[in-house]
Amino acid sequence: MLKEKTIILLFLLNLTFMPVGGQTGPSYPGQDTLLIFSGSGENQILLHHLDSSTFEIAVTSEDPEILSVTDVIYVTGQTFAIVMVEEQGEPGQVSLEISIDGSIRYLEVHIVNYPARGVNYEIHDIVFWQTAVPLGEVPIFDTILEYARNPHFDLNWEEIPITVNMDCTSPVCWGYDFYTGFYTGYFIAPETGAYNFYMQSADNTALWLSDGTDMNNAAVIIDRGEGIGTSAGQNRIRSEPVELVKGNIYAFYATQWIIHNPAGGLLVEGPHNDQPEYLGGDLVMPLYDVEKPTSPENLELVWRATEKAFLSWDASTDNYRVDGYNLYLNGLAINDDLIRGTSFVADSLIENTVYYALVTAVDDAGNESFVSNTLKFRTHPEDTIPPSPPAEIELLQATGLAMELQWTGGEDGETEVIAYNLYVDNNLYNTAGYIYDTSIIIKGLRPVTSYEITVESVDAGFNVSQPGDVSVFSTTEYDPLEPDNLGINSGRVVIHDQNISRNEGFGINGPYENREMVDKAEIRELLRELQPGAIRWGAITANSKSFAAHTGTGHNNNTYGRVMNFANELGARFALTVGVQDGIDYRKEPETFLRLMEYLGGPADTPGGERRAAEGFTGPLLDNSKGVLIEFGNEVWGASAHDAEIGSDYKVYREWAREMAGVIRSSPYYDPEKITMVYSGRNPEPWYGVNRSVLTGDRGEVECLGVSGYLGGNLDYDPAIPRGDSELDYYNSGIALARSKLSGMQQTMDNMMHLTGTLKSFYLYESNMTRTNYNGRFGQAILMTDYLAAGMEYGSIVPSLFHLTGGQWRITRPAENYRQLPLFITGKYFNRFCKGHNMKTEFLTANSLTHRDGRSINWEPVGTYAYNRGENFSILLINRDFTEDYTIQVSLPGEIAFSSDAMMYTIWEDDFSSFDYNIDSISIALTDGMFVEIPRHAMIIIAATGDDPGYEELPLGYYNRIRPDSIYVRTDGDGHISADRQRLNIYATVFPENARFRKANFEVLENTTGSSRTDFATNRVMFTGSGNAEDEGHIVLRVYAADNPDVSDTLVINVSNQAPVNIEEAKPGSNNQFFYPNPAGDILYLQESVESGSLVGIFDTAGRPVMQLRLADTHLLQIGQLKPGNYIIRIESPDGKVYSGIFTRK
Incomplete structure (x- = not known):
């Protein structure tokens, strides 16, 4: 038993408590309990609001083996005291007895474990065969995961500087194949008993577990390469049982040595569950940090008033990260939430009163530092006489949109001048509060404009002076590329008189099998409001659906015809997922696709048309259709798990899809202007090899590649930071991922050109942002609308939102009278105003986007788009910056005459986490060079009219690029094969040099010889003579630019003098x-x-x-x-x- 120290001091009465150091946050006057973290060591407890009575106090712990009292600190005259306590490393509960002149009070102290917050995950640029265990090494990427599951497919690999994959050049490689994944954390045993740990990975993997919190004591319990652990199926390996004690903390680390397949992670099974679950949630801490931040230094008073005071201090440091600060006055914390900066205005003070101020720092783990230096100050007494105004105003700097001013003078006879009011052209500028400095940057101005400025003084009693003398200053010309725009985030959107693509709006996924999709009035009205570019009958669940079961009569579900007829009513395309499950008619009987074409476009006396007519649609639905997308299954790569067994071998799938496409084309009712066939791909990038596999060997049989439109989960999940900041990281990472997906579309187009010699469009069959925590929020709507709008300039056609009414990603709430969530609203306004020709735009700015940790995001901070339909025009601006407003100058194309009358719609919401939205609509005068203010995470649509530019309609999914205009072809020697088994190389160079695709194709028009052909990747082909004496003749070769077949040259190669092998x-x-x-x-x-x-x-x-x-x-x-x-x-x-x-x- 430790000897307890009892401290008796003379204090002032009226006692309450405030914990400092190791607790979970500020407490309140008169509280009777507080929390201290086990392992945090020595902590401080503040006794505050002491009054003027003297007393004798004794502080005693009832169990010093859990918590001992080591000291009490008091300075005579101060209004607080500090009790020093030390916890002994054991969770539990103990009472502190505080005796005040014989009057006893008790303070219950709970010693608890640090809160669980997830698993630390790192990526190391170390190839798998090194089997490195990078504990303590610097990773090239790290994050905190909610659960220990490999986040590979949610990461923006463009921003991860990995190099070890460069050696992977075989067909199975997809760019991020060979790295080392590393997990670390601290497991809190929820119960006492035996635990089995699992590592899931297709490749070698290992796990180390410590008997306590020291990583260095961890011992290996799983190592597939060394045979430690037992195979448990599903690529899992299980440890031997490990006995753990409830509440104890165990350090662990684990590796995945990745070879192509990154799926997997770390799981646990124990007394608390009946099957393996991914490690994380409330059972794991990413770090076990018992070290407190340093105490803040140089706490000082900036200014004081009668009822307010402004204080500042120097930043603290921490072994990990300082999260914020607490400010105590007379021993009581006055902030409800952590103070994020190093200054604070304390208000609601009492005039002419002495206060003692303290500041503490709090880190990511919740550790609170010891207190800062003590600052004593007195508020001012009552002051009723106004001060004098400033005597002189000076212009320090002017730009096109702002001015920086400073002033001098202004005095007060009773207290002091502490603040100012500033007027611009007689209008109060600082409407949000006083200016507490003698300089300011005035924003919201316009270029080359003069402004009248006056300033008033405010004293400590908040009396306001008369206005000072008027000063006149002018702004300069606006330059969007000026790096110093006085803190104004701005840019210029330049709209060109050129159409670069065409879009028909966003499509929609709905309850396609449910008859309510067509019959229910509320859903029909939603779709009429949304004006979708396509209505989809399909999803993964459609993979098992046959033609026979969803056409004709006798079905309770929606037939193809019912949904297509409604799509025709709305002027929308019909997107159909045909089944691919083994055993259904689409797979067993190829002629089913002939019946489908009859059903869509044939007369009622054909077998397929008869089924349609039986539903009540006597005429061909294709006649009145905007068009039909036929998806050969959905997410077929999921194989049997997706009712798509054919997806287990994508070579088989692609050949089947091409064969069925041939059947469709053979139908007399096939209309190439209206039918678009779609492969089932993966993501909009060369992903998993699926996209490359399905494209290989294609020669135009299928026109479109179906890819997912989802943006993955919380890519920088960090529950150690406040919810708002964590969600902000989510959106920043989503922006970076969206940019990566657009780059992925370009990469896939490179593959298309290389593998097929042509470009295909993309169909984003389901589109939304994932992560349940943030579903339906305004921030998701803004980001997704921007991503889908941008994708339409990269070959995307009618990207379809998911889902109208059902599931976690629904964009309405049927239970709340079909409440429209933000993504429905942004999609509705896009479809209403932004269909038609996509016009070329460029955005000029000196600003950029960054993550919270300062990493750059390689995308413009504002999405800028323009559209045209005849005499109707629209401009779409989307602010990708979730923390800053932007001022945008609009440069209109001089070749088009616009009406000055326009409408501007601003869709905004202060809180990006809200399910609500605001729509402001105002009439504006549209002028060249006008400025538009766009709030953070908001979108603006300007709808206008003008002269019809008469653009030629581009194909849906057209990708604007510089295309080839000439080709140069050369050969070895004289361009003929005139010797036995001679090799002849033919080389092609496509121009111009800045053409987006410079691939050349070589087409043999005629070959009367047995010469062999060898193709190379670099626009080169080689013919080799056969060596057969009877083999003489010629080869006619056409060489053309793949991206512009009209640019071509034709060669005739004579073959002679071949001899047999002797x-x-x-x-x-x-x-x-x-x-x-x-x-x-x-x-x-x-x-x-x-x-x-x-x-x-x-x-x-x-x-x-x-x-x-x-x-x-x-x-x-x-x-x-x-x-x-x-x-x-x-x-x-x-x-x-x-x-x-x-x-x-x-």
Whole structure:
């Protein structure tokens, strides 16, 4: 038992308590309990609001083995005292007895564990085969996860400087294949008992667990590579049972050595659950930090009034991060929330009263520092006489939108001048409160304009002087690229007289099978308001739906025809997901697609048209349709989990999709102007290899790639910071991810051009922002609207919002009379005003976007768009900055005459986390060079009229770029093959050099020879003579720019002087050792010494070629197709060296 120290001091009565150091936050006068963190060591408790009576006080702990009293600090005359206590590292509860002149009060102190807040996750630029354990190393990326599940697919990889993947060049590589993922944290055992830990990963993985909070004591309990742990299925490996004690904290760290597949994480199973669950939630702390921040220094008084005081102090430091500050007056915290800065205005004070001020710092873990220096100040007494105004105003700097001013003079005879009022053209500028400085930056001005300025003085009694003398100052010309615009966030949107794409608005996902989609009046009205560009019948659940079960009569659900007919009424496209599940008619009977085309566009006397007519639609629905998107399944990559077994092999899926596309095209009712066929892809980037796989070999059979429109979860989740800041990080990361997705579209277009020779459009079949915490919020609506609007300039067609009425991502609330949430509103206004031609815009600004930690976001801070439909125009501005307003100058195209009358709609909400919205609509005069104020995280639409520019309609999904206008073709030598087995290289260069796609295609129009062809990745093709004496003739080759087939050249290559292989050249001997066995069966092996890239030819004994190939990664030749007998094998290495020999095929 520790010896308890009892402290008796003379104090003042009227005693209450305030904990300092290790507690969870400010407490309130008269409280009887407080919290202290276990492991935080020594802490302070403030006794505050002491009055003028003297007394004797004794402070005693009932259990000093849990919490001991070590000291009491008091300075005579001060209005507070500090009790020093020390917790002993054990959670529990203890009473402090405080005796005041025999009157006893008790303070209950709870010693609790630090709160759980998630798992720390790091990415290290270390290749998997090094099996590094980077504990204590500096990562290239780190974040805090709510649960220990690999966040790979939610990250913006453009901003993660990874290099170890550069060596991955095989077809399965997708850019981020080989890194090391690392988890660390502190597990709080919820119960006493045996726990099993699991690591889930397709590759090697390992986990270390400590017997306490020291990471250095952790021992390995799972290591797949070393055979530690037991396989548990689902790529999981399980530890042996580990006995843990309730409430104890255990340090852990774990690695995933990633090879292509990053899925997985860390799970736990124990007395608290009945199956493995991802580690996290309220059971894990990302750090165990018992170190307090340093005490703030240099607490000082900036100014004081009769009832207010302005205080400032120097910033504290911490081993992790200071989260904020508490300010105490007379021992009582006066701030309800942490103070984020290093200054604060204390109000509601009593005039002519002495106050003692203290400040403490609080870190991310909740540790509170010891108190700062003590500051004593007295508020001013009553003052009823006004001061004099400032004598002189000076212009320090002027820009196009702001001026910086300062002034001198202004005196008060009773107290002092503490503040000012400033007037611009007789209008009070500082409407939000007084100016507490002698200088200011005036914002909201206009270029090359004069303004009258006057200033008033305010004294400590808040008496206001007469206005000072009038001064006149002028702004300068506006320059959007000026780096010093006096803190004004601004830019100029330049609108060009050029259409760059076309859009038909946002589409919608609704309850497609439910008859309410068409029958219920409320839903019909919602869709009429939304004016969607497409209505979708489909989702993952449609993968199992057959043609027979969703057309014709006898069904309780929505048929294709009912939804398509409603889409026709609204002028929307019809998007249809056809089933891909094994066993249904679409998969078993290809002619089902002929029936589908009859159903959509054929007369009522065709088999498919008869089913449609039975539903009441006698005429072809396609006749009145804007168009139909036919998706060959949805998210087929999910294979059997998505009722799409064919997705387990995407080569099989793509061939089936192309074959069915051919069936559709063969129908007499197929209309290429109205039917768009869609592959099932993954995300709008070369993702998982799915997109590349489905595109490989395509020659125009399918026009569109279906990709997800979702923006992933909370990418920088950090529950240690306040909810508002954490959600702000979520939106900042979402902005960065949106930009990454647009870059991904460009990367995918590169792949399209390389793999198919053409560009396809993108169909974002379902679009919303994920993370349940923030669903339906205003911030999500602004970000998603911006992303989808931008995507339409990158080949996206009718991106479809998800979901109209159902699920966690619904954009209305049916239970609240179909309340329209913000994304419905922004989508409705976009569809109302922004359909049509996309006009070219550019945004000029010196401002940029950053994450909260200062990392740059590579996207303009304001999204700027312009649209045209005949005489109707609109300008869409979306502020991507969630903390700052912007001033935007609008530069109109001089070639178009606009009406001066326009309407401006501002959709805004102060709180980005709100489910509400505000819509301000005003009439404005539209003029070239006008300025528009756009609030933070808001969007503005300016609707105007003007002369019809008569733009030619571009294809839906058109991607504007610089296209090829010429091509240069050259060859080796004289451009002919005139020697035995001669190689001829043909090279193409596409111009101009800044063309977006410079790929050339080589098309053989005629080949009367047996010459072989080898294609290379760099606009090069090679033809090799066959070596057959009878093989003479010519090759006609067309070379054209892939992105502009009209730019082309045609070559005629003459082939002559070919000779057979002479069996005399291939006598058995030393050369024969380069292959084995001999005689050979179905396989002939080449020695490893034979170089990759060598040309391999096999000839019969007459010298006629029977097999020819270029050696790639394998040294195995499949010769099972050859008849038994003798053959000549001839190998020519890349450097021209020739090997030949004779083998026998058994």
